[in-house]
Amino acid sequence: MLRRCLFVAALVGVVLAAPATDAARSTSTNYQLDPDVVSNFGVRGGSANYGLINSGGEAATGTNASSSYKLGTGYIAQLIQSVELTLNPASTLTIPTVIPGTSQNASIQAIVRTDAPAYDLAVNQNHNLTHTDTVTTIPGVSGTIASPALWTEGTTKGLGFTITGGTQIEAKWGTTPNFKYAAMPNTATTFHSHSGYLGGSSDTTTVQYRLDAVSSQKSGTYTNIATFTATMLP
Amino acid sequence: MKRLWMIALVVAVASGLVATPAYADAPALKITPLKYQEQVPLGKDKIGYVDISNPTNQTVLVQTEVQAFRQVGQKGGLEFYSDERISAGIVPELKEFSLGPREAIRLQFTIRPNVLGEGGAYGVIFGRTAPTTFGQNNANVAVSARVGTLMVLTIGKGGERRGTIEQVRTPRFAFGNSVTAETVYHNTGDTSRGLAFNPTLALKVGWFGKAQSHDGPLVLPGVTRDIEVQRSGSYLGLIPVQVTDQTGGGSSKTAWILACTGYWRWVLPLVLLVVGCGWYTWRRWVRPPRHTNS
Numbered sequence: 138m139l140r141r142c143l144f145v146a147a148l149v150g151v152v153l154a155a156p157a158t159d160a161a162r163s164t165s166t167n168y169q170l171d172p173d174v175v176s177n178f179g180v181r182g183g184s185a186n187y188g189l190i191n192s193g194g195e196a197a198t199g200t201n202a203s204s205s206y207k208l209g210t211g212y213i214a215q216l217i218q219s220v221e222l223t224l225n226p227a228s229t230l231t232i233p234t235v236i237p238g239t240s241q242n243a244s245i246q247a248i249v250r251t252d253a254p255a256y257d258l259a260v261n262q263n264h265n266l267t268h269t270d271t272v273t274t275i276p277g278v279s280g281t282i283a284s285p286a287l288w289t290e291g292t293t294k295g296l297g298f299t300i301t302g303g304t305q306i307e308a309k310w311g312t313t314p315n316f317k318y319a320a321m322p323n324t325a326t327t328f329h330s331h332s333g334y335l336g337g338s339s340d341t342t343t344v345q346y347r348l349d350a351v352s353s354q355k356s357g358t359y360t361n362i363a364t365f366t367a368t369m370l371p
Numbered sequence: 372m373k374r375l376w377m378i379a380l381v382v383a384v385a386s387g388l389v390a391t392p393a394y395a396d397a398p399a400l401k402i403t404p405l406k407y408q409e410q411v412p413l414g415k416d417k418i419g420y421v422d423i424s425n426p427t428n429q430t431v432l433v434q435t436e437v438q439a440f441r442q443v444g445q446k447g448g449l450e451f452y453s454d455e456r457i458s459a460g461i462v463p464e465l466k467e468f469s470l471g472p473r474e475a476i477r478l479q480f481t482i483r484p485n486v487l488g489e490g491g492a493y494g495v496i497f498g499r500t501a502p503t504t505f506g507q508n509n510a511n512v513a514v515s516a517r518v519g520t521l522m523v524l525t526i527g528k529g530g531e532r533r534g535t536i537e538q539v540r541t542p543r544f545a546f547g548n549s550v551t552a553e554t555v556y557h558n559t560g561d562t563s564r565g566l567a568f569n570p571t572l573a574l575k576v577g578w579f580g581k582a583q584s585h586d587g588p589l590v591l592p593g594v595t596r597d598i599e600v601q602r603s604g605s606y607l608g609l610i611p612v613q614v615t616d617q618t619g620g621g622s623s624k625t626a627w628i629l630a631c632t633g634y635w636r637w638v639l640p641l642v643l644l645v646v647g648c649g650w651y652t653w654r655r656w657v658r659p660p661r662h663t664n665s
Binding site for chain 2: 218219220221222223224225226227228229230231232235243245250251253257259261262266275283296324325326327330346348358359360361362363364365366367368369370371
């Protein structure tokens with residue numbers, strides 16, 4: 138029993154006494170990356186074609202900024218001039234069952250974090266909503282991103298999207314309750330731009346999908362893939 | 372014996388976690404740099420790198436792709452499209468890979484100038500989260516997060532950088548700290564041989580003084596873009612606002628604005644107040660009374 142206690146105590150002691158280690162330096166013939174940080178763990182992996190960097194346990198990390206300056210703390214923050222996009226809440230957006238004549242909707246948030254002076258959000262779909270029979274489709278609404286159209290309940294049919302929340306929202310998308318809707322394009326097209334530094338914060342844009350179908354629409358499950366793209370606005 | 376069962380259970384759970392990673396439910400991805408601008412001579416491939424990282428606490432499956440981009444509208448909005456020349460001339464080394472929680476990958480790509488051909492090449496290297504499987508009910512839209520590094524390349528000796536200022540627009544009145552002018556700038560370069568560039572615009576406000584240079588945003592060949600230039604200072608009265616292109620062509624346009632900016636915002640009302648009070652005092656107390664004949 139005593140021996141077991143001593144073993145456990147020694148194990149705990151070794152873990153607690155382990156010194157902080159330097160994050161790994163990544164090099165090749167073409168580049169050298171010197172993180173120059175002391176963190177509790179850091180890993181480098183790779184092959185001839187790529188390097189894999191993993192850093193964690195740093196005492197202070199993150200980005201501080203205002204509209205006129207930017208201060209990056211920690212190793213990952215040294216990967217400056219980046220754009221990050223998160224789609225919330227999930228990887229699949231389910232629109233509730235549609236009874237023709239009564240539209241249904243579902244929303245998703247596009248959260249962008251960037252140190253670019255301006256950014257673009259673009260969207261596209263791989264194809265119209267398609268039934269599991271792979272033939273029957275639900276087209277988009279008549280409005281386009283360049284010229285979104287008001288939704289008339291009972292008259293407007295198809296899949297459309299609009300922006301219902303965010304900052305610097307373009308006037309063409311309308312306001313509650315008169316949002317204007319566009320069809321999802323097949324080519325990635327900018328639907329929202331944001332100018333000015335974000336000051337270290339993230340910027341959230343809420344996108345609402347709205348769907349109604351004609352009464353003769355075949356019942357069943359319809360699917361497609363929507364891709365949201367974030368880049369800097371050059 | 373009991374201890375052996377416990378170890379076996381831990382090993383089994385650990386193996387399961389390693390063998391079947393849980394992919395992120397809220398798709399997220401980060402890429403750096405924002406833009407890769409380079410002049411690449413003909414004849415030799417060039418190697419470059421982008422960093423793609425996973426900001427989530429779950430594993431993500433990432434796919435890479437290369438598309439061309441163009442500017443649509445006068446605000447510089449981007450449209451991305453498939454282009455065989457661009458996708459054959461800018462080649463990422465990996466098409467698909469997994470990133471664990473908080474992991475980053477330095478991805479190598481190759482620019483093939485002989486495939487792209489002399490002139491400008493405008494593409495994007497994208498990293499995107501692989502869409503997950505669909506649900507089994509109703510209408511399901513699988514969403515994918517895609518982030519991109521813009522590639523603004525000049526191949527060989529390139530082409531020409533020429534543009535012209537088509538119009539300068541100003542509001543009728545300017546108050547506040549500065550004067551703003553919206554310049555309509557057109558890149559007159561031929562779309563096949565012309566080059567994208569950031570025009571440098573010189574803004575001169577008023578009759579005297581030096582012009583101030585401003586670096587504008589990127590304008591692709593054949594594209595017209597609205598560029599806002601601003602200059603702070605104290606201006607009063609009807610003054611000219613002149614914008615001159617210092618990059619490609621030297622064109623110049625002038626607009627007129629009625630300005631009251633800077634310290635004039637405070638001095639002018641004060642002067643008006645003093646004059647008003649003086650006039651009232653003179654009328655009320657100093658001016659001799661009128662005599663009327665009754």
